[in-house]
Amino acid sequence: xxxxxxxxxxxxxxxxxxxxxxxxxxxxPSSGGGGGGDTSKGTVKIAVDLPFQGSEKATSDPILxxxxxxxxxxxxxxxxxxxxxxxxxxxxxxINGAHDPQTGANNMTKIVADPDVIADxxxxxxxxxxxxxxxxNAAGLLQCSPSNTSPGLTTGDxxxxxxxxxxxxxxxxxxxxxQGPAASQYIHDVLKKNSVYIIDDTETFxxxxxxxFEADFKSRGGTVVKHDGAPKTTQDYVSIxxxxxxxxxxxxxxxxxxxxxxxxxxLAASQVGLGDVPYVGPDGxxxxxxxxxxxxxxxxxxxxxxxxxxxxxxxTFEKKDAFDAAYKAEYGTxxxxxxxxxxxxxxxxxxxxxxxxxxxxxxxxxKEAVRVAGTDTTVKYDTIVGSISFDANGDTSQKIVSIxxxxxxxxxxxxxxxxATQVDYAK
Amino acid sequence: MTxxxxxxxxxxxxxxxxxxxxxxxxxxxxxxxxxxxxxVFNSELASGNSVVGALGAALSRTDDAAMTFLGQSLxxxxxxxxxxxIYALIALGYTMVYGIIELINFAHGDxxxxxxxxxxxxxxGITGQTGSVTSIIPLILLLIGAMLFTMPIIGLLNVGIERAxxxxxxxxxxxAPLITAIGVSFIxxxxxxxxxxxxxxxxxxIFPLEWQIPFGGASVSVLSIFxxxxxxxxxxxxxxxxxxxxxGRAMRATAQDQEASALMGVDLNQTxxxxxxxxxxxxxxxxxxxxxxxxxxxxxxxxxxxLKAFTAAVLGGIGNITGATLGGFIIGFIENFAAAxxxxxxxxxxxxxxxxxxxxxxxxxxxxxxxxxRA
Numbered sequence: 001x002x003x004x005x006x007x008x009x010x011x012x013x014x015x016x017x018x019x020x021x022x023x024x025x026x027x028x029p030s031s032g033g034g035g036g037g038d039t040s041k042g043t044v045k046i047a048v049d050l051p052f053q054g055s056e057k058a059t060s061d062p063i064l065x066x067x068x069x070x071x072x073x074x075x076x077x078x079x080x081x082x083x084x085x086x087x088x089x090x091x092x093x094x095i096n097g098a099h100d101p102q103t104g105a106n107n108m109t110k111i112v113a114d115p116d117v118i119a120d121x122x123x124x125x126x127x128x129x130x131x132x133x134x135x136x137n138a139a140g141l142l143q144c145s146p147s148n149t150s151p152g153l154t155t156g157d158x159x160x161x162x163x164x165x166x167x168x169x170x171x172x173x174x175x176x177x178x179q180g181p182a183a184s185q186y187i188h189d190v191l192k193k194n195s196v197y198i199i200d201d202t203e204t205f206x207x208x209x210x211x212x213f214e215a216d217f218k219s220r221g222g223t224v225v226k227h228d229g230a231p232k233t234t235q236d237y238v239s240i241x242x243x244x245x246x247x248x249x250x251x252x253x254x255x256x257x258x259x260x261x262x263x264x265x266x267l268a269a270s271q272v273g274l275g276d277v278p279y280v281g282p283d284g285x286x287x288x289x290x291x292x293x294x295x296x297x298x299x300x301x302x303x304x305x306x307x308x309x310x311x312x313x314x315x316t317f318e319k320k321d322a323f324d325a326a327y328k329a330e331y332g333t334x335x336x337x338x339x340x341x342x343x344x345x346x347x348x349x350x351x352x353x354x355x356x357x358x359x360x361x362x363x364x365x366x367k368e369a370v371r372v373a374g375t376d377t378t379v380k381y382d383t384i385v386g387s388i389s390f391d392a393n394g395d396t397s398q399k400i401v402s403i404x405x406x407x408x409x410x411x412x413x414x415x416x417x418x419x420a421t422q423v424d425y426a427k
Numbered sequence: 428m429t430x431x432x433x434x435x436x437x438x439x440x441x442x443x444x445x446x447x448x449x450x451x452x453x454x455x456x457x458x459x460x461x462x463x464x465x466x467v468f469n470s471e472l473a474s475g476n477s478v479v480g481a482l483g484a485a486l487s488r489t490d491d492a493a494m495t496f497l498g499q500s501l502x503x504x505x506x507x508x509x510x511x512x513i514y515a516l517i518a519l520g521y522t523m524v525y526g527i528i529e530l531i532n533f534a535h536g537d538x539x540x541x542x543x544x545x546x547x548x549x550x551x552g553i554t555g556q557t558g559s560v561t562s563i564i565p566l567i568l569l570l571i572g573a574m575l576f577t578m579p580i581i582g583l584l585n586v587g588i589e590r591a592x593x594x595x596x597x598x599x600x601x602x603a604p605l606i607t608a609i610g611v612s613f614i615x616x617x618x619x620x621x622x623x624x625x626x627x628x629x630x631x632x633i634f635p636l637e638w639q640i641p642f643g644g645a646s647v648s649v650l651s652i653f654x655x656x657x658x659x660x661x662x663x664x665x666x667x668x669x670x671x672x673x674x675g676r677a678m679r680a681t682a683q684d685q686e687a688s689a690l691m692g693v694d695l696n697q698t699x700x701x702x703x704x705x706x707x708x709x710x711x712x713x714x715x716x717x718x719x720x721x722x723x724x725x726x727x728x729x730x731x732x733x734l735k736a737f738t739a740a741v742l743g744g745i746g747n748i749t750g751a752t753l754g755g756f757i758i759g760f761i762e763n764f765a766a767a768x769x770x771x772x773x774x775x776x777x778x779x780x781x782x783x784x785x786x787x788x789x790x791x792x793x794x795x796x797x798x799x800x801r802a
Binding site for chain 1: 466499502503506507510620624625626627629636645646720721722723725726727731732735762763766767768769770771772774775
């Protein structure tokens with residue numbers, strides 16, 4: 001126990017030293033791990049909005065943990081402000097076990113009404129993001145998403161229609177127009193599969209990433225035997241997979257998340273004899289080990305052996321070992337999915353707060369100062385997942401997609417995602 | 428056909444059974460052939476043929492490739508029969524309750540969901556099953572055990588709900604019990620949500636999925652056939668009960684005219700309780716086979732399944748037992764048709780479009796009759 005604590009302390013302080021400091025304002029971190037910093041200017045809150053019900057909890061818990069770890073590593077204080085992520089500022093945008101855009105928008109209305117909130121981190125799902133951005137944008141609140149990947153949130157007419165004021169939205173993951181192709185490249189060039197059956201959940205994210213996948217797979221000369229869609233209310237996936245089996249695909253691509261059918265479709269596929277075909281999905285199914293309740297691997301069980309997933313961020317980064325150790329020491333579980341991206345979002349927000357605080361704004365101008373600092377395109381952030389900056393749309397300069405396969409022996413034989421490779425699309 | 432409201436049992440039971448069996452065989456065969464040719468058409472279209480060319484091929488091709496589509500079509504037909512049977516079992520509960528007290532019991536889908544959960548409790552919790560059971564005798568014992576465990580509990584729960592909630596409202600304006608039923612639905616969902624959590628819960632698939640009968644390059648799942656036969660057996664038992672037994676006659680009499688049957692000595696409360704008991708038991712059976720077939724249960728399962736089953740009951744003619752069965756299978760076939768041809772994106776659109784069309788041209792549903800001044 002003592003040793004365990006000591007290790008944790010070492011890891012945390014190592015992280016704190018390695019942690020975020022922007023090249024724009026390169027003063028040393030105001031405090032080390034655990035030490036009380038200068039809080040003379042009062043207390044501010046970072047609000048969090050993620051889905052916490054059903055399968056989505058497996059995705060969101062690591063993100064929230066990552067956020068809180070980053071705040072803790074910063075000593076809970078930045079630029080003279082005490083920074084907290086209280087449970088009362090953590091909102092759940094799911095209803096009946098799945099994320100819900102309307103709930104997300106309602107939450108955002110409450111978040112922007114809280115005078116102590118200087119920024120929001122979230123959401124996970126792109127359709128929730130789409131519902132929230134108009135609210136947070138009108139209020140001028142900095143919003144950082146650790147996992148929104150739909151391109152339409154930041155670029156094109158669709159994105160412009162969400163905004164009435166200067167941009168307030170940034171994200172630390174890359175978009176589906178590279179996440180889809182990364183999976184396609186892996187199936188076609190690495191797994192050497194030439195034909196694929198695609199099924200999506202008919203939602204903003206699921207269909208979007210599946211369409212991007214399809215276009216890229218065709219451009220590589222592969223055959224798409226069928227692209228079908230099944231909403232999350234579908235009862236009978238067995239008939240759909242029976243039809244898929246008849247087309248003899250060499251691989252299956254699923255566009256969606258665990259809560260909208262990721263594991264059910266795989267179970268149906270293995271029931272009709274497609275169990276040995278690689279089953280590839282986006283970040284929506286990369287949500288924890290087989291031991292995590294309601295995660296994709298937990299629900300898929302033995303059928304998960306041929307599954308692959310992508311994450312729209314780096315699967316390995318320079319400080320990953322230190323991060324994993326610190327996370328494990330703090331929470332007792334492995335850092336899975338987008339835990340690092342949650343940490344990175346919090347680092348960005350804290351850094352923005354530090355630069356905003358340096359100008360000594362009045363209390364009611366702080367929110368806007370943080371928004372301006374956070375969306376500044378000239379700043380380079382040295383985050384846990386690497387050095388990133390944001391463009392005028394709020395998209396990250398880091399365009400890395402990582403691919404995971406399943407290690408069936410990990411997590412006490414329940415299976416876990418194992419990092420396979422990553423592709424850097426910025427190069 | 429058995430409308431609950433028809434006062435006397437149809438004579439000539441054997442002749443009727445033969446006729447109905449014939450109808451069923453012809454309908455299923457027709458579906459298989461239509462789906463087979465549609466699959467040929469679809470593949471011709473996919474390989475770049477014009478619509479006319481594909482249509483020609485669909486009507487004429489009989490080569491080996493076309494024959495493999497026959498195998499697929501049979502496989503899908505059996506799939507359709509099994510999901511249709513599940514919808515039909517649930518739809519029976521809607522239609523019987525409506526037939527007796529003209530209440531659309533929106534909580535019925537959730538009764539089915541609780542049945543599926545209880546089956547998990549029995550198979551996974553009490554008998555500790557995790558995978559498939561390949562020896563016949565234990566498998567049969569487990570299946571019978573699951574049915575005997577879930578059906579009485581869920582049936583009695585349904586009776587209890589009627590007693591506690593619907594009976595005090597029996598003479599209230601019609602909207603009151605309807606809204607109450609929706610309330611009960613939410614309560615049951617939230618009970619399941621609290622007890623089981625909001626994610627998928629896996630249900631032990633004790634029936635071996637690898638039992639398949641090979642047929643023309645495809646294979647037909649024994650489980651699907653089992654589900655179909657079991658469900659048809661239950662539906663026939665219900666028909667026999669309603670048509671032949673004294674209590675069944677009381678049910679039919681109550682459906683036709685509550686006051687008159689009460690005057691003739693029918694115990695109204697007992698008859699209505701019996702209806703809820705039977706409906707709950709059939710829904711529980713549907714829950715058990717659902718778990719065997721799809722391997723997961725969720726607290727909100729009852730909403731969508733209930734909606735489909737309710738649609739089935741309306742499509743077939745609500746209040747009519749044969750109609751509910753027919754409606755269940757029709758919806759199973761429509762969904763399966765969309766899935767088989769690869770446009771399941773559109774399956775709900777198709778289901779509700781056909782419902783709308785039927786209701787426009789036959790407002791009482793396919794087998795429904797005007798209920799006259801009762802409505």
